[in-house]
Amino acid sequence: MYLEFYGLKENPFNVTSDPNFLYLSHTHKEALDHLLYGINHRKGFIEITGEIGAGKTTICRALLNQLGSKTKTSFILNSNLPEIQLLEAILNDFGIAPERRSKGAFLRQLNRFLLEQLSRGNNAVLIIDEAQNLRSSTLEAVRLLSNIETEKEKLLQIVLVGQPQLRNKLNSPELLQLRQRISVRFHIRALERNEVQQYIEHRLNVAGPAGGTTFTPGAIDHIYQYSRGVPRIINVVCDKALLLGFVRGTRSIEHDLIRKCIEELEGQFDLDIT
Ligand SMILES: Nc1ncnc2c1ncn2[C@@H]1O[C@H](COP(=O)(O)OP(=O)(O)O)[C@@H](O)[C@H]1O
Ligand SMILES: [Mg+2]
Known part of the structure; x- marks a missing residue:
């Protein structure tokens, strides 16, 4: 592929979420700070x-890397599970082997685990990704998990992560009790123009160092407009741009090359022969 041409060790613009490539833009840093605080x-x-x-x-994922060993975590990526399977997945990810497959047994085991962590001075966190997919009934079950508490302290911190529809979902009347319990909220916004540039440079440096590979200001402008500052879209465009740069034998990624990439991504065919 194009890695050797640019002097890169790995693909800089993969669309999987790899915390090694983390670029702490203002909004991402704020999100992390809110999480750590909560x-x-x-x-x-x-x-x-x-x-x-x-x-x-x-x-x-960056959060999981930052929490020390005194914070036990369970990270649920599949939010499409029915309640009992969700509970089982939560236990498994905490490292608890379920004893008996029933809701009551799962809850008792979780309770015991949380009290044990408290007695050791530990904290416990449940993170549910794509939480906008949870059914209201499952969300209500998750709320009941948060009832496991002592008089003074919450034993389980619950992080709901989701697309903006999550907010609407939580606004429905049957989830009023859950909504009232959310004490920390944060919306990750898109990157600004200068952050898009830093983001691209950062990812190239982590994968490289790709000395000599440049995205010109015009190219960055175009990527910013097209992606609206959404990292995933930036990655898709930049990956294609590096491929096209390689095909053309240039390490200078310019506006025109980005335009071509976007046309291809949009499924348009450019009949100009350039
Ligand atoms: N702050 C960041 N630093 C580095 N890469 C990022 C950052 N934010 C997003 N990305 C990249 O963008 C892509 C989409 O990110 P992801 O975390 O999967 O988004 P979401 O979960 O919101 O859909 C991934 O390739 C990820 O590595
Ligand atoms: Mg995601």
């Missing part, structure tokens, strides 16, 4: 929203 101060429910590709899962 968890370390045992605030109970935390809500993180953002558009598809905004960096929600990436921030969760």
Whole structure:
């Protein structure tokens, strides 16, 4: 592929969420700070929203890397599970082997686990990604998990991560009790123009260092307009741009090349022979 041509060790613009490539833009840093604050101060429910590709899962993974060994975590990526399977997945990810397959047994085991963590001075966090997919009944079951608390402290911190529809869902009348418990909220916004540039440079440096590979200001402008600052879309365009640069034998990625990439991505065919 094009890696050797640019002197890169790995693909800089993969669309999987790899925390090694983390670029802490203002909004991503704020998201992480809100998460750390809510968890370390045992605030109970935390809500993180953002558009598809905004960096929600990436921030969760970065969070997991930052929490020390005294914080036990369960990270649920598949929110489409029915309640009992969700409970089982939560236990499994905490590292608890389920004893008996029933809702009551799962809840008792979780309760015991949380009390044990408290007695050791530990904290526990449940993160549910793509939480906008949870059924209202399942969300209500998740709320009941947060009832496991002592008089003074929340034993389980619950982070709901989702697309902006999550907010609407939580606004429905049957979830009023859950909504009232959310004490920390943050919306990850898109990147600004200068952040798009820094983001691209950062990813190239992590994968490289790709000395000599440049995205011109015109190219960045175009990527910014097309992607509206959404990291996932930036990655898709930049990956294609590096491929096309390689085909053309240039390490200078310019406006015209980005225009071509976007046309291809949009499924248009350019009849100009250039
Ligand atoms: N702050 C960031 N630093 C580095 N890469 C990021 C960042 N935010 C998003 N990305 C990249 O953008 C893509 C989409 O991010 P992801 O976390 O999967 O978004 P979401 O979960 O919001 O849909 C991934 O390739 C991810 O690596
Ligand atoms: Mg995600």
